[in-house]
Amino acid sequence: MIEIIGPLAHDAVTPAGKPVPLQKQLIGRLQQAILAGRLPAGALLPSSRLLAAELGVSRNTVLIAYDHLVAEGYVLADRKGTRVNPLSSPASRVDARPDMATAEVAYAARLEPFAALRPHPGGMAVLMPGTPALDRFPLGAWRRSLERAMERALPHLLGYGDPAGEPALRDAIAAHLRVARGVSCDGSQVVITEGAQEALNLCVRLLTNPGDIAWVEDPGYRGAKAAFNLGDLKTVPIRVDQEGMDVPADAWRVSPPRLIYTSPAHQYPTGAVLSVARRLELIAQARRAGAWLIEDDYDGEFRHTGEPIASMQGLVPDAPVLYVGSFSKTMFPALRIGFVVLPRSMVAQTRTPLQEMLRGGHRLEQWALANFIESGEFGRHLGRMRRLYRERQQALREALATHFEPAQVLGGNCGMHLTLRLPPHISDRAVVDLAQQQQISARALSGFTLQPQDEDNGLVIGYGNTSAEQIETAVRSLARCASEVAGTVRPRRRVAGAKTWRPKDLNA
The missing domain is CATH 3.90.1150.10 (Aspartate Aminotransferase, domain 1)
Structure with a gap:
């Protein structure tokens, strides 16, 4: 057996200088011999006494190693002795090359739509779009909201919460949106997500099947395209001009959508505002086609002249619009709290699916954010x-x-x-x-x-x-x-x- 697994080193040490137990060495040598085929399937291993004598170790060392190999399924132990279990041999690199090449091509094709232009730089890089003034965030006020949440709500906030999010935060968001953004909603329609990206992914999972058509603004937000790619949707680009998304007259017939992504209050990246005529036309056509609109209001809070541009969701009653937002721009990106406002007709239908898709987390931060909003600090x-x-x-x-x-x-x-x-x-x-x-x-x-x-x-x-x-x-x-x-x-x-x-x- 020594010629197969080699002798054990009684003075072996790890790179950190700690001794390596003999049973650990023996386990590793036997595993390698089995995986490499030097100990083929069905091979009978020496008895524990014989192997111990051959290696110059105690019988207990061999027994511990054999027991470990049995537990992991490398060997089978019965009355006839200890035998190597039949395993699927890992293919050599040369043998696997044709299959691996096919797999790598498929893998690369799958990831290609998500390819970024370059690694994302740190949040303090200058002239970086989408990053708020992190050095101006009121950390003292936020710390007080966190402390209030810890004092009043622990320890029950350490457990799982409502998959749709903490009711206090959902109500606070709904109240803010009604006043500040003209969104027609109450807390029951708000679903808390881990940022706006998860909200987009959730819309795709709730409303589409692979192969469905989705429209996106072009140029437009890369995260929406990523969400549609993850859902295996067919993404159709719709050009943007000075009035926002400009839908061709025949697009509803040629490429009827299931989902339409738009950022009407402040289009990203052109900054266009979707005109009211186009908003009403989109809503009317979506209703006729059985499509859903995703309204991303990513930084509509920051209107610098006049009144803020109101949401498309609140433009007409019962609009087929899912309103998506987050606190990454208004607070700070690391908070990772976003939300989607569902149409009232979807609330009852999605209650059970949301129980399966989401787990209530970040409860302490959600309570703190609810306090931050209700106290007036957010405004x-x-x-x-x-x-x-x-x-x-x-x-x-x-x-x-x-x-x-x-x-x-x-x-x-x-x-x-x-x-x-x-x-x-x-x-x-x-x-x-x-x-x-x-x-x-x-x-x-x-x-x-x-x-x-x-x-x-x-x-x-x-x-x-x-x-x-x-x-x-x-x-x-x-x-x-x-x-x-x-x-x-x-x-x-x-x-x-x-x-x-x-x-x-x-x-x-």
Whole structure:
């Protein structure tokens, strides 16, 4: 047996310098010999006395090893002795290559729709879209809400909760949405999720079957496309213009949808507001087609001029709209609390499925958030952030006008980002790659599209997490990156009379 498993080392130690027990060495050697086929199926192992004598160890060491192998199913012990159990031999790398190649191709094809442009940078990177002013969050007030939840609600909050979320938070969210966003709902319609992404995934799981058609804005939010891909839906891109999603007249007949994703209050990433005429048309057509609308109100709270744009969900009674939101932009991303407001007609029908799909968790944070909202701290925080983001957006507009000439800027007076269009001959992805090396996290507009066009070449620039003082310097660096790309890429043939676009001369 020594020639098969080799001798045991009485002085063997781990990399940390701790001794390795002899029975552990023996177990490992026998397992390797069985898996490698050196001890074939049906082979009779030596008796414990004989193997102990051959290896120079105690019989108890061998007995412990044999018992362990029996427990794991490597060997069978009966009156005839201890025999190797028939196992499926792991195929060698060479033998497995054809099958592995097929599996790897299928795996790559499955993951391809989820491919990100680059690893997600840290939350404090400058000009990063979608990140709020984390350094301005009122940590003291939030700490007090957490303490109140711990004092009043423990220990029962340590157990499982209602799969739809804590009733106190659901009621607080519904009350806020009715006043601030014009959403027609009560707490029974609110389902708490782990961020808006889980809310989107939940909509797909509740309302679709694999192969169903889903419409998404193009360019549009990548998370919606990921949710539809996870559900094996056929995703159809619908172009966005200055009035939001522009549905072609024949789309309802050619590609009848089951789900339609839209961000009507502040489209991401173009910033367009879906006009009321298109909202009403979408609702009417969805009703006729038996389709459902997902309204993502990801940063509609931050309207910088006039009154906030009201929700589409509350536009008409009993609209076929699932309203999705989260606290990642209004509070902080690590909170991971989102929600979906179900149509009233779905509440009773989904109660049992939700029991199977969700588990009530993050209960302490949910109670704290309910207190944060009810105490008025949430409303005061939103007011402060609106003023801050208004100032930062103005600083960004001024910096873009200074360092880019001419600058076509998309995005209304809302949210935490603006989009700068670039001419087709300056690759937005090349600019972003250069900027990333300088810790500037603007995004390439072309990365948000399924069917890119020349106009989908630009930079999505966040200002929520970047101070007004930082914005000027960062935009100057961004313009320098664009100048460098413009100097290394041959422009397309210029149309007669067209004005050449270029960043302003930074050396002037």
